[in-house]
Amino acid sequence: MISRKHAIAVLAAACAAASGFSGRLCFCVVLLVLCVRSSAQVRTPDQMLINPDPKDWVTYGGSYYSQRYSQLKQVTTANASRLQAKWVYHLDGAEEGEVTPIVVNGVMYISGFNRLDAIDARSGNIIWRYQRQPASSTRQRGTAVFGDKVYVATSDSHLVALDARVGGVRWDVKSEGGYTIAGGAPLVADGKVIVTGNRPGGFIQAYDAETGKHVS
Secondary structure (H helix, E strand, O other): OOOHHHHHHHHHHHHHHHHOOOHHHHHHHHHHHHHHHHHHOOOOHHHHHHOOOOOOEOOOOOOOOOOOOOOOOOOOOOOHHHOOOOOOOOOOOOOOOOOOOEEEOOEEEEEOOOEEEEEEOOOOOEEEEEEOOOOOOOOOOOOEEEOOEEEEEOOOOEEEEEEOOOOOEEEEEEOHHHOOOOOOOOEEEOOEEEEEEOOOOOEEEEEEOOOOOEOO
């Protein structure tokens, strides 16, 4: 099988021979074409949520359809009884949890009790941890991932955006009106982070996913 590197070299040589241009110029032209083609195939964060890769679990309900059903075919009724645990991860200090882990590009995000852990889904090793003080016993049902950010609601009525790679805080805003928003998992749609809370009668708020600005 010809590698991309060899294919580029062959195309550049053929182009130079056919056109009389230098190999360097032709190489640049061919490389530019390949780069443009590759960039066109990259899915946007919205596309990843609308039509997620089956190996990922990108939002609380699995996708915007909230069917909570995996399309993967490896586990069936015939082999489910033979499954064995590969690793176990303990949430220190946690009591009963109601969280749904989010999995994106091989990283599992588990939130709860004013904390968010990013874990290597293959090995179970922790990648980074975000801990907000004080620690809380408030149950959380999940987090949300959009592009290079992870969003988590805290027990002190804040919505926090974290860098998905290293866990650093990108922005931190208090919920409009100070209402508690830690119970339900955030949902990202149309570039907005949507949260709900326990105000009598219920309420819904939306924040700009990039800046944290309250939009509705």
